[in-house]
Amino acid sequence: MHLVPLVFYAAAAAAYLTHFAWRDPRVGRLATALLGGAVLAHAFLIGMQTVSVGHAPLVGTTAAISAFVWLLGLSYLYVEITTDERAMGVFVVPLLVVLDIIPALDPAISPRPPLLQSPLFTLHIVSMLFAYASFALAFVLGVTYVLLFKEIKAKHLGFFYARLPSLQALDAMNGRVVTIGWIFLTLGIAVGGLWATQIHASTDPRAQAMGIGDPKILVALLSWCVYSFALLARRAIGWSGRRAAWLSAIAFVIVLLNFVPVGYFFTKSHNF
Amino acid sequence: MMRPQDTARAPALLAVGISHRTAPVELREAVDFTRRGLDAALSAFAARGISPEAVVLSTCNRAEIYALGDTDTAAEQIRNFFIEYHGVDAGGVANHMYSLRGIDVARHLFRVAAGLDSLVVGEPQILGQVKTAYSTASDLQFAGTVTHRLFHAAFAVGKRVRSETGLGEGAVSVSYAAIELAKKIFGDLSGLSVLILGAGEMAELTGVHLRSQPVKQIAIASRTLASAEALARQLEGRAVPWSDLTRALSAADIIVTATGATEPVLTKTAIDDAMRARRNRPLFVIDIALPRDVEPSVGDLEQVFLYHMDDLQTIVSENLARRSTELAGAEAIVDEEVSKFATWLQAREIVPTIVALRQRFEQIRQSELRRLEPKLSGLTPEARARLDEITRLMFEKLLLTPTEQLKQIGEDAIAVDYAEALHRLFALTPEPSSSADKGDRPADLIPRARAR
Numbered sequence: 001m002h003l004v005p006l007v008f009y010a011a012a013a014a015a016y017l018t019h020f021a022w023r024d025p026r027v028g029r030l031a032t033a034l035l036g037g038a039v040l041a042h043a044f045l046i047g048m049q050t051v052s053v054g055h056a057p058l059v060g061t062t063a064a065i066s067a068f069v070w071l072l073g074l075s076y077l078y079v080e081i082t083t084d085e086r087a088m089g090v091f092v093v094p095l096l097v098v099l100d101i102i103p104a105l106d107p108a109i110s111p112r113p114p115l116l117q118s119p120l121f122t123l124h125i126v127s128m129l130f131a132y133a134s135f136a137l138a139f140v141l142g143v144t145y146v147l148l149f150k151e152i153k154a155k156h157l158g159f160f161y162a163r164l165p166s167l168q169a170l171d172a173m174n175g176r177v178v179t180i181g182w183i184f185l186t187l188g189i190a191v192g193g194l195w196a197t198q199i200h201a202s203t204d205p206r207a208q209a210m211g212i213g214d215p216k217i218l219v220a221l222l223s224w225c226v227y228s229f230a231l232l233a234r235r236a237i238g239w240s241g242r243r244a245a246w247l248s249a250i251a252f253v254i255v256l257l258n259f260v261p262v263g264y265f266f267t268k269s270h271n272f
Numbered sequence: 273m274m275r276p277q278d279t280a281r282a283p284a285l286l287a288v289g290i291s292h293r294t295a296p297v298e299l300r301e302a303v304d305f306t307r308r309g310l311d312a313a314l315s316a317f318a319a320r321g322i323s324p325e326a327v328v329l330s331t332c333n334r335a336e337i338y339a340l341g342d343t344d345t346a347a348e349q350i351r352n353f354f355i356e357y358h359g360v361d362a363g364g365v366a367n368h369m370y371s372l373r374g375i376d377v378a379r380h381l382f383r384v385a386a387g388l389d390s391l392v393v394g395e396p397q398i399l400g401q402v403k404t405a406y407s408t409a410s411d412l413q414f415a416g417t418v419t420h421r422l423f424h425a426a427f428a429v430g431k432r433v434r435s436e437t438g439l440g441e442g443a444v445s446v447s448y449a450a451i452e453l454a455k456k457i458f459g460d461l462s463g464l465s466v467l468i469l470g471a472g473e474m475a476e477l478t479g480v481h482l483r484s485q486p487v488k489q490i491a492i493a494s495r496t497l498a499s500a501e502a503l504a505r506q507l508e509g510r511a512v513p514w515s516d517l518t519r520a521l522s523a524a525d526i527i528v529t530a531t532g533a534t535e536p537v538l539t540k541t542a543i544d545d546a547m548r549a550r551r552n553r554p555l556f557v558i559d560i561a562l563p564r565d566v567e568p569s570v571g572d573l574e575q576v577f578l579y580h581m582d583d584l585q586t587i588v589s590e591n592l593a594r595r596s597t598e599l600a601g602a603e604a605i606v607d608e609e610v611s612k613f614a615t616w617l618q619a620r621e622i623v624p625t626i627v628a629l630r631q632r633f634e635q636i637r638q639s640e641l642r643r644l645e646p647k648l649s650g651l652t653p654e655a656r657a658r659l660d661e662i663t664r665l666m667f668e669k670l671l672l673t674p675t676e677q678l679k680q681i682g683e684d685a686i687a688v689d690y691a692e693a694l695h696r697l698f699a700l701t702p703e704p705s706s707s708a709d710k711g712d713r714p715a716d717l718i719p720r721a722r723a724r
Contacts, residue, residue, distance in 0.1 A: 025435055152456060153571075155583045157590075162441060166459035167554065238551035241575050 002107035005045055008038030009073070009097045016089040020163060028086050032077070035093060039073045046070060053109050058125045060110045061263035061270075066103035067125075068259070069096050072133040079137065083173075087163050091140040102260075115204050120195035127188030128220075132255055134181030135227070139252035141174040142245035149242050171240050178248055182227045189224060192217075209269035216267035219258040226251040285377040285418065285617075286323070288350040288369060289336030292391050295368035303358045303365065305330035310408040316357055318414060322349045325416040327423065329405040331398065333391050334384070338377065340418060347371040378422060378613045382606045385426040386433040387440060394439040394595050394602075399430035421616060429609045437601040442591030446584045447481045449591075450558050454526055457556050457577055462486040467512070467524035469538075470531035471499035474560055478528050479507045491520055494531070518542070522549035526556045529565035538566040544573060558584075618687065622678055625691040628700040629674070633667050 015031030018024075046067065049057040057063040076092045079085075147160045148167055164170070196210040212218060230247040233239035239247070263270060290303055305313040305328050313328045323339035323346060330336075337350050351369055355362045372380050380389070385402045387394045406423040409415045415423070434440050443449035451461075458464055464487050468475050471494035482490060490509035493516075494500035500511040512520045521527065521542065531537055538557070543566075547555065552575050559566040560581045571578035641648075641663065648656060678690060694700060 023435070148456070152453065152577055155579065155586070157442075157453075157587055161456060162438075166455060167457050168459040238553070240552065241554060243574075 001048070002045060003104055005038050005042035005069075006097070006100045006104040008034055008041055009069075009093065009100050012038055012089075013093040013097050016086075016093050020087065020090040023163070031089060031093075032080065032086065035073060035077060035089070038096075039070065039077060042066075042070045042073065049109050053111065055112050056122065057109045058122065059112050059116060061260070062103050062106050063109060064125060064129065064263075065099055065259070068129045068132055069100045069103070071129050072096060072136050075133045075137060079173075083165075083169075085165050085169075087165065088137075088140055088144065091143060092137070095136065095140075099260075113204070115199060115202055115207060118195060118198070120191055120198070124188055124191045124195060127184045127191060131181045131184035131188055132259060134177045134184065135248070135252045135255050138174050138177045138181060138248040141170050141177065142247075142249040142252075145170040145174065145245035146242060146249070149245070167241070171244065174244060174248055175234055175240070178227060178230055178244075182224075182231055185220075185224055185227060189220060206269050209267075211269070214267055214269040215262050216258060216270040219254060219262055223251055223254045223258065226254065283323075283340045283342050283346075284374050285422065286339045286341045286347055286350065286371065286373055287336055287377040287380055288339075288347055288354065288371040289329075289334060290354070290365070290369050291334035291336070291389070293389070294370055295365075299360075299365060299368055300333065300335065302360045303335045303354055304332070305335055305357075310405065311412060313357065314409060314412050314414055317353055318412075320349065320353060322346055322353070325409075325419040326414050327405050327409040327419055329384070329402060331401045334389075336384075338381065338419065338422070340416075347373070375610065375614045375617065378425070378617075379606065379610045381422065381426045382429040382609055382613075385430040386602055386606060387430070388433075388599070388602055388606065392444055393599070394441075394444075396434070396440050399427070399434075402426060402430070418617075418620075422613070425609055425613050429606060432605050432609075433602045436605065437598040439595055439598040439602045441598075442587075442594060444588055444591050444595070446581070446588055447478065449584045449587045450579070451481070451485060453577070453579065454556055457554055458525065463488050464525040465523055466490045466526045466528065467520050468492045468503075468509075469527065469529040469565065470494055470561070471496070471503045472530060472532060474530040475528070476503055476506070478530060478558075478560065479503060479509070482526075482528070483507050487526075491524070493517055493520055518545070521546040524555070525553070526558070528558045528560065530560050531565050533561070533565060534563060536565060536567045538570060540567050540569045540573065543570045543576060547573060547576065560584075622687040622691050625694050625700065626675055626678055629694055629698060630671060632698050632700055633671060637663055637667055 012031055012034035015027055015034050019028040019031050046057060056067075058067055072092065073096055076089065080089060144160070144164050145167060148164045148170065151157055151159075151161050152167070196207075199207045200210070202208075210217070212221070226247065230239070230244060230251065233247070234244055290300060292300065310328050310330065313330075314326060317323075317326050317328065317337065317339075323341045325340050327338040328336070329338065335354070337353070339346065339350060341347065341350070351366065351371065354360075354369065355365055381402070383389045385399055387396065387398050390398050402423070406415060406419070406427075409419065443452045454461060454464075466482055466487050466489070468479050468482075468490065471492060475492070475494075479490060479492070490504075490507050491512050492500045492504045492507065492509050493512040493514060494503070495514050497511060497513050500513075503509070504511040521538075522545075524546075527538070529537060543555070543557070554575045554577065557566055557570060557576060557578045559578065562581065564580060566578060566580075568578070568580075570576055641660070648659070651659070678687070678694075
């Protein structure tokens with residue numbers, strides 16, 4: 001059962017690629033349907049896990065990745081359906097496939113330690129995951145912006161010119177999703193900080209490690225700074241377009257590094 | 273039970289017309305049906321009773337009538353209609369007209385709908401024009417089964433060619449390439465400000481083209497204010513004195529330069545200042561002047577997209593080259609759809625056979641009843657009615673299975689063989705392959721123009 005979403009995501013990715021290359025609208029509709037199927041199957045899987053362990057499967061990096069993949073798939077579908085623009089899928093869905101390999105290989109759900117039995121914990125995780133999903137979309141929008149920008153600037157109108165929406169649309173969407181992501185990131189960090197002070201008395205070594213010196217927390221704050229700068233620069237000094245695109249792309253690389261390698265190997269506070 | 277239009281034998285498809293391939297523009301203008309309205313033309317054509325179904329397709333590059341009719345006479349009548357309706361010189365037009373028949377009509381219409389027969393190959397407007405032509409005919413109840421099928425197949429070809437090939441892609445004129453680029457940069461053109469530098473012929477041409485786009489405003493700046501004002505009046509724009517150029521530059525999203533200046537009018541410094549004033553919002557600069565009006569280094573500025581006339585021309589020629597490589601794919605789609613339509617047309621041939629078969633049986637029944645008349649004279653009217661009904665039902669039953677079977681093989685070329693076999697076995701008339709429509713069928717089975 002835990003492999004079903006991955007199979008659907010992979011099939012959807014193949015369909016998005018085919019659609020992007022050949023632009024057959026039927027394949028495009030198939031791709032959307034497959035992704036919809038993947039998100040549904042994934043929701044079902046998460047629901048089953050919730051029922052079997054008695055709490056939402058958000059404990060540990062693997063479970064968080066699974067939830068992230070599902071949220072990103074859902075957010076992307078929302079964007080695709082509201083904007084009627086399918087070209088982004090070719091960049092988003094392969095990312096879902098790669099990330100979903102991790103929970104598919106390790107489907108065991110870790111029990112929830114007493115430390116995490118707080119509504120603040122759930123709020124913290126859900127906010128962070130929403131923020132990451134928004135930033136992932138901003139990353140894709142940024143990358144596509146740069147690709148299209150290069151073609152138009154170099155006067156070689158080709159592959160991306162024929163397939164992507166306008167620069168203006170990509171830039172405006174980028175600004176919007178970064179704003180949404182920043183709001184959730186701020187909320188997630190604030191709630192995390194509040195919760196960390198509440199559990200500081202705990203003897204759990206992880207609770208003791210909650211502090212500015214922990215790589216996971218440090219890098220999260222760093223990414224908050226980068227996104228804050230991106231928002232500020234867009235409003236104050238007209239950093240839109242290519243600069244904003246680069247910023248959102250680089251910032252998401254930081255987020256992704258923090259999410260996967262730091263989450264698995266370096267953090268002492270977030271290794272549940 | 274068969275409906276009357278199903279029993280009608282399908283006369284051959286006909287198309288008669290004139291196009292950019294066969295006639296110069298003056299002649300095409302003379303036979304333009306849209307001047308007095310497509311519906312007027314259709315009604316006038318209907319009044320002549322040449323064909324039960326007709327569609328008039330009229331664009332600036334072609335005027336064509338699609339109809340059903342019996343070969344040469346009908347084609348000749350349609351040609352005369354062209355001449356008489358427009359009151360043009362018969363000798364002058366006749367040489368430029370073509371007439372097509374049967375499956376060639378389908379091939380022609382499919383190529384037209386796909387944009388393969390257009391002056392600019394792959395242009396997208398033609399499909400809409402074909403749709404209008406059909407819906408006008410359909411509203412006036414001039415589109416029957418064959419026309420309906422023919423035109424819907426043509427729409428499908430148009431759609432397939434557009435979605436499966438790159439035939440319609442890429443601008444093929446400089447001005448359209450510029451508009452397309454602007455749309456790729458800004459998305460929506462409404463709300464954009466355009467600044468035109470220069471008031472000469474090139475500036476005017478560009479201005480007229482931009483006017484047709486939903487831009488917010490057009491400003492014209494020229495060294496002589498009077499000529500800027502003259503062009504501004506024509507374009508419903510605003511004249512800007514040359515001294516106000518700096519302000520005008522920072523307000524513009526699209527700048528078109530077409531002055532006769534020998535030195536660059538827009539320097540990198542000037543545009544850099546303008547960009548700062550507009551907080552780095554994207555700027556699209558189109559330089560159509562020769563020699564250049566804009567320093568090439570302006571293109572190095574972030575968020576400035578500089579295109580010279582030559583760049584646009586390169587894009588156009590690349591697009592034209594790309595279109596020609598897509599031709600084969602588009603023609604293949606046309607071939608495929610033509611053969612589908614041909615099969616359908618052929619299958620329709622079985623319908624007259626079914627009609628003939630049923631008539632033959634009915635004839636036998638009637639003649640048998642007549643022959644037995646003396647022996648039946650003693651029966652009461654009720655009993656005779658009963659007898660008539662019993663025999664009729666018996667024949668109906670006998671024919672039910674063969675009729676259904678024949679209709680089922682309808683979509684197959686074997687149908688023709690079956691039709692021939694039936695004609696032989698039951699000595700049916702007329703022959704299935706004959707296109708003549710003068711059988712001994714009851715009058716209500718012969719197709720007629722349906723009254724409006």
